Amino acid sequence: MARLKCVIAYDGIRFSGYQIQPNQRTVQGELEKALKYMHKNEGIRVTASGRTDAGVHAAGQVIHFDSPLTMPSENWRKALNTLLPDDISIKQVQSVADDFHARFDVTRKEYRYRILHRKESDIFRRFYTYHVPTYLDIEAMREAATYIIGTHDFSAFCAAGTKMIDKVRTVYDVRIEQQGDELVVAMIGSGFLYQMVRITVGNLLVVGEGKTTPLTIATILATKDRKKAFATAPPQGLYLWKVSYESLNAL
């Protein structure tokens, strides 16, 4: 048995999220189906760095699995891409130590959120961006973002009903950059709570629209109360962009 680490991309639109569920089309379900086929009907369990919600995309999700098959990484990549549907793409396959773990060994994650920031909607990006036609004060959003950076209890920015007890996370950076007609929010952290990025973006947008001050974001965070925060941004603008592992990747 050898352990393999894969970097994968997927278009979240036609999936009921990453995690396997009965009678639903999921990314994990499709991956395990392809692996089962390659292993002559033997079930192979796939472990990801974390789940993503329905409609959320991944440009650099990381998974691992164990296999008795031996072949070069490039052959693995090609075989899996041949078997997988066109909305999942294996970008890289790498042989790793038996104790590598795609979830437990994560040292940092980067999410990106794409906002189509112009008056007209774009039918060709309706599944890949969130359209915000109103004026946005980007400097105010950047100021608000500074209150998010650092080690905080992010309870106020975590979807209600989350079972996770420890809600302290470290956000290393939040960058807001104009890229053509899009505004891209990149958020890098040690780990993220359920819907934390979408709630953060939703709150930054309220600041951008001038409906509240940047400092309010610090106040909301301090309440540790989800009910105090503003709305969650929709899933289609969100991308799990990169997952890093100290021992494997130079950061």
Place this chain on the structure above:
Amino acid sequence: MARLKCVIAYDGIRFSGYQIQPNQRTVQGELEKALKYMHKNEGIRVTASGRTDAGVHAAGQVIHFDSPLTMPSENWRKALNTLLPDDISIKQVQSVADDFHARFDVTRKEYRYRILHRKESDIFRRFYTYHVPTYLDIEAMREAATYIIGTHDFSAFCAAGTKMIDKVRTVYDVRIEQQGDELVVAMIGSGFLYQMVRITVGNLLVVGEGKTTPLTIATILATKDRKKAFATAPPQGLYLWKVSYESLNAL
């Protein structure tokens, strides 16, 4: 009865082309369904500037229809967008003279073709670009394009089996521009034969890949024989970009 002209966009992926066909999902079919609903079950026929194939997109298709209803253009736009599926968008509605004709009055059309020109594919643009990972000599493609510009018999660049007898068309311009990691071919002409843009792009790519010289394109065109031309580029990179009418639009 008043005649209305609409500029519409659509995502071609889930349509069996523009033109209505029994038991197929088509753009015209969806438009006429929405209009029938607005007109209390009375059938309204829609006329477009021309058809587009399955998988081909439109950013600026033009249609016209006649209606006994009277309301401001903006209300028409909103009502139709509410009734139409999310892969058709009405960009503009305009009241026009009774003798305006979306097809017969066209003075020029612009098509664009988006080539994703980089090594890695992009799962998020698989329906919206044609991925060409190989080296392309853009200057050679631009030289080949100069042989396309002008008034020619485009029989060699028209899909076999086309019933149209007069295959002389005027191409005003072919521009090839780098936009980020995409190469965009814009083609402007008096009118286009069936698959003419996709065949042109397919041939320009053969030149770009260095498999033939730019001058070969002039030679192929002169044969007036489709069998002499190279392959047709796939539909998903193609956009009907703009349709112009001398009497209505400044060119």
